[in-house]
Amino acid sequence: MLACVxxxxxxxxxxxxxxxxxxxxxxxxxxSTTRSRALGAQRLVLALGGSEVELLQPEGAGPVxxxxxxxxxxxxxxxxxxxxxxxxxxxxxxxxxxxTKEGGQAHIAPEDTHGLRIVLSPLRERQGPGPVKHLxxxxxxxxxxxxxxxxxxxxxxxxxxxxxxITSEAFGxxxxxxxxxxxxxxxxxxxxxxxxxxxxxxxxxxRHGESxxxxxxxxxxxxxxVGRLDARGARWAQxxxxxxxxxxxxxxxxxxxxxxxxxxxNHAWVWSGRxxxxxxx
Numbered sequence: 001m002l003a004c005v006x007x008x009x010x011x012x013x014x015x016x017x018x019x020x021x022x023x024x025x026x027x028x029x030x031x032s033t034t035r036s037r038a039l040g041a042q043r044l045v046l047a048l049g050g051s052e053v054e055l056l057q058p059e060g061a062g063p064v065x066x067x068x069x070x071x072x073x074x075x076x077x078x079x080x081x082x083x084x085x086x087x088x089x090x091x092x093x094x095x096x097x098x099x100t101k102e103g104g105q106a107h108i109a110p111e112d113t114h115g116l117r118i119v120l121s122p123l124r125e126r127q128g129p130g131p132v133k134h135l136x137x138x139x140x141x142x143x144x145x146x147x148x149x150x151x152x153x154x155x156x157x158x159x160x161x162x163x164x165x166i167t168s169e170a171f172g173x174x175x176x177x178x179x180x181x182x183x184x185x186x187x188x189x190x191x192x193x194x195x196x197x198x199x200x201x202x203x204x205x206x207r208h209g210e211s212x213x214x215x216x217x218x219x220x221x222x223x224x225x226v227g228r229l230d231a232r233g234a235r236w237a238q239x240x241x242x243x244x245x246x247x248x249x250x251x252x253x254x255x256x257x258x259x260x261x262x263x264x265x266n267h268a269w270v271w272s273g274r275x276x277x278x279x280x281x
Contacts, residue, residue, distance in 0.1 A: 001088045001157045002180045003123045004187040005135045007052040007079030008215050010258055011067045015044045015057045018073075018256045022046055022053060025228050025254060027130020038102045039064050047128035048217070051135040052079070054119075063117075074257030075212050077107075077117040078138035078189075085122045092155060113155075114148040115210030116140045116189070131224040133265060136186040137177075137216035141205050145175045145193040152178055152189060164273035170240045172196025183274050186218070186266070214259035216268070222248060225262055229254065 012018040022028040028046040036043050040062020046053040056076060058065035067076055082088045089099055089106050100107040108118040116138075142148040153160055164177040175191040192213065194202045204213060219225055226248070229236045234254030239247035239261075246267040250260045269277040 001082050001084065001091065002187075003081045003083050004180065004185060005051070005078065005138055005189075005215075006081035006121055006123070007054055007119070008075060008135065008138070008258070009054040009056055009077035009079060009117075009119060010074070010256060011041075011056050011058075011064050011076040012073050012256050013057065013068065015042060015055050018055050019044055019046060021232075021254075021256060022048075022055075024232055025234060025250070026132050026225070027228070028053060029129045034103065035059065036102060038062075038100050038107055041065075047126070047130075049128045049130055049132040049134045050126045051128070051132075051217070052126075054079070071208065072257060074252065075215065075259070077119050078140075078212055078215070079119045079121060081121050081123040083123045085120060088120060088156070091157065095155060097155065110211070114140060114142045114151060114191075115208075116212050131219050131221065131228075132262070133218045133220065135215060135217050136268065137188055137190055137261075139190040139192055139213040139215070140210070141201065141208075141213045142175070142191050142193055142210050143205075145191045148191050149176055149178060152191075164271075166190070166271060171201055172199030173201050177272055179272065182272070183269075183277055186268055186272065188272075214261065216261040216263060218265045218268070219262055220265050222246075222262060222264060 028048050031045040031047050034043050040060050041056040041058050041064040044055040056064045097112045106120040110117045162179045162182050166177055167174040173192040173194050175193050177188045177190050179188040194205050196202050235251035237249050246264040248262050252259045267278050
């Protein structure tokens, strides 16, 4: 019932400043400006390749203000798209999930998942500007990856035979990639359970518990993004080991609190159970 990761929602203090940053680093373009009563925020939607970024600035009390007061700027919610949003919402309601509808979207609070705030939208195929092609992954830090996988399987009618286990000694976690529609698409929720409390991920979980941690995008060529990052003096790092030439991380300080991974198009199939697809462009 899930087609893809189609957006991220980012809580910021200043819409204009954040929009300028995203345009400079990722080549985004402004798409629309609205207000969200459900979130208590002004919303500026940016085109990020074929995906979108919703920048949220609080207008008073509400979830966005609470997030900023508690954690500062950062990744507020994951956006997932469905080909049949009505049927998906009915399924979620039948399982006791609270749904808030607004502007053609359906909001799920983190209390109904494993700390993952989700915004569901109808699927719309898009092409957009800049060096980024599209989002393909959001990472959910969880305390029990098996329980989280079972929960999301039930909520979203996912097929466990499509999931791929993942373990990283370098980053100190184990988990699973809950792929929606392989091999047609890479899109998925990554579940990450910390095994090294002293790691960066472990420290994050120690502060925030189960939560949305980061996101990943694809790009045909990483060099234009590196050029943009260096021109702005933004912090970034290459991935360790064999992924070094095909993968990088943009530090949260550069993207208003968002940790973003960037991988060469389709290279993520290497660790997603279908390495033969890594060279398919």
